[in-house]
Amino acid sequence: MGRNGFLKGIVAISVILAALFFLAPAQADEYPSKPLTYIICFNPGGESDITARFQEQPLQKHYKDGVVITYKIGGGGSVGWSELIKSKPDGYTIAGDNLPHIVLQPLTRGNAGYNTLDLKQVYIFESTPNILVVRKDSQFQSLKELIAYAKEKPGAMTVGGSGSSTANDLGTQMLSKAAGIKLTYIPFTGSGAAVPSLLGGHVGALMTYSTMAVRYPGDFRPLAIMSEERMSVLPDVPTFKELGFDLVEGAYRGVAAPPGTPDDIVKKIAGIFDSVMKEPGVIKKMDENGFKIETMGPEASTAFVKKKIAEYTVLVEEMGLKKK
């Protein structure tokens, strides 16, 4: 046997075996008939991961072949989303997506690897409104006092949050603008990383997600929350609206499918997530942990995303974040 024979032999054997292993069996008509790959674009232990973990078991009731949670971390989510748009649009690969990230990244980065509307919105299932917290022993008893302090000393009031060009960042900027003050926003890598800074007194306040405020009731004093109405798990926290500032902002999380996924399949996935999010066990866990449940199906979420694109485009111009 010459060299060619040898190589041919290997290729032949391998192709046969590999093909046997990986060729999918003929697809049954009924969706879902294969396992679901649920891509998480952020670090394990973060809000996106925790939400997915809450959903994992209920989802497995619908996806009898299993739900596989994989992580594609990097670039604040952009690595995962740019991979998603190249994935097969057969409805078995979805990724968790976040607003404002999917809107802001393409706007501010020039080339984030994907375009916002490439991600086919399936469902937006929760939001975590921004909440402004200070330490329990802080000098500020109310939002008014904090604003007064910031007015006196522009730039001296440090507010920590998760990441740059995220909801926390936007929220701080929006508050600065609305109240005519200069807050110094300090980004941390993830909402968890910002908490020790507040507890240790290194920053004055945190503009964080509602989930964080719920986790540390004994250490934090929330001053105001950026939601339409008060959250049931934080009944004593006034909304910014009540206090005179029309600010509603936070992070919205949902799932998206690759572009080109057929609409009826998207509807089916949305239906599954809808019933998962309506399960009492899931509702309880989400509420307890400070998540606000949203139930936006494909059309509603796509419209929502478009609305946010318009909003943020204006904001980004104003704040000068656009990549030149």
Next chain:
Amino acid sequence: MFGYILLGLQHLASFENLLLVFAGTVAGMVVGALPGLTATMAVALLVPFTYAMDPIPGLVLLGAIYMGCIYGGAFSAILINTPGTPSSIGTTFDGYPMACQGRGEEAIIGATVGSAFGGLFGVVALIFLSPPLAAIALKFGPPEYFWVGVFGLTIISSLAAGSFLKGITGAAFGVLISTIGIAPIGGDVRFTFGSPAMQGGVELIVMLIGLFCIPELLTIVSRGIGKHQAVEYRRTKGVLWETVKKVLSLRKNLIRSSIIGTVIGILPGAGGNIANLVSYNEARRTSKHPEKYGTGLIDGVVATETANNAVVGGGMIPLVTLGIPGAPPDAIIYGVLLLQGLRPGPELFTARADITYTFMLALGLAAIVMVPVGIYGGRLLTRFVASLPARYLVPGIGILTIIGSYAIRNNYTDVILMLLFGVVGFGLRFLGFQAPPIVLGLILGPIMEGGLVQSYLMGQAYSSPWIALFVSPLSWVLIAMSAFSFLWPYIGPLKKMFQKPGGITPGGLE
């Protein structure tokens, strides 16, 4: 409190839990030994299996895996000069030379005993000293983290076998690589050469495998095809008890390394990855014969492995007291706690003490279980690797590195990057630049940058923003430590300079 400990022991003593500790530790060790698979991945992958379990068994399993994984990294560090987990980088310094000299089994025994000791120490600190230690963790803010990063860089004098100057240059190289991707502050896209795939930056594991493993493979190849492999195995009788006794006699090393591991573990984000290097540096610095480090001294292996297992317990401290994970696997365990409806804080130690104490004791038990499994398995593994001819060893390691670099982020680019770093690493080795300082730069880069820029922002209230870096007393302590650590190698020759009017001897400044 002792009542709770008894309660925990009761729960732990159930057959199910004991089995889980054993299985988890072994599984963790296997995963840890495979280059490219980290403890974080191992824990994350096993979370779905815990859904079917009650909270106690689930947490016991995850804890055992975590502890086993950190220990398992030593095996590949010693046998193929590739840290199985980033926390075993330092184990390659003395472990691999030992394996090359036929003393691989000795090295593994040293790593085992050290890991068990460190692991237990960390757990004891977790059980008894959590509140005060957690309070210390909070004192570290952005300026302090910056100085911790700087302190980390001063270790290079220990790591760079050869020129210190090249070590620092290598570290700078590593730091620059760490800036590729999205800036932590401001979100700028940096140095991605226009490719969205690079926005994720360079992952530590990818560079680790690339810089340690591939050059090693290439070296085996370059020495001659089919020639015998680097690692020897010499069967020596009684080596087990001799080594164990020897290691246990290194009391100062064991205790000091454990303390270093626990303390660094409680700093969220500082990374247990640094603990083993700091510990190695300290061991070398305080040793009577520092020049022997790096040639195959068991003290080096003990120092690194003790520290990295102490991080396991230490990292849990801020988690259970404040709900702040000290290391990435803790973040996942935190998620599991939340799933089970458990809230970190005082409640965990009182109302749900049964879960908490069982979990902590399970960690300790895992540390003990590692010893027989590791020693026996280690012997087998050493023999196996030493007897594998290059024609199976090289592709075998090759396939593992490809899986490892792919699996970390499910990213094809990572595999190519890994090879790229492999080639670059091989070339740099040839030119006098060692891998450890570069990897250290990659690890410390984000810590330093985050600390630096966050401190700059914090300092907006001062006339010059940079003042924020020097304000707190803890910063002063860290600055002093860094200066001391940096100047230490030069103090000896400086003293000589004052004693002997002849001046510095050429070899004296190493």
Next chain:
Amino acid sequence: MTAKFRDHLGSVLLLAFVAVLWLQRDYITVFGGIFPDIVMEIMAALIVLTVVLSFTPYAAMKETEGTAKEEGKTVNWTGLAVVGVILLAWSVLLRTLGFALSGVLGFSGISWYLGGCRWEPKGIAWCVGIALAVTYLLIFVFVSLLRVPLPAGTIFG
């Protein structure tokens, strides 16, 4: 390859690296640039220092310790090149061929080159067989047990 030459070569290459990055600078915010700029400047300074010192007897002494171990060993450049190319091809083809196929090919390729398989059916079968066994064992452990997806290969759809 004297120590001095290695120093210079290393310095040139690293300086080129810094230059490439320096030219790539494109920061939007002031914060993005503070840190990398400082590091690049420090690194350039260190490289220059290395070059300068290489001309003094001071540095040369430092170098001989590290490089002495490397001299005197014949380096098998062809072997290195071949294995390097195989590994590179393996990683590039990972995406198209999938892990199973590229794994078997890569493993047996390296194994064969390093002298594993004799030119007889038994030798080749042994070679490929081990490659198959290792590859599929790993696939089993990762894909089935741990549920970590390994590349399936785009040519398989």
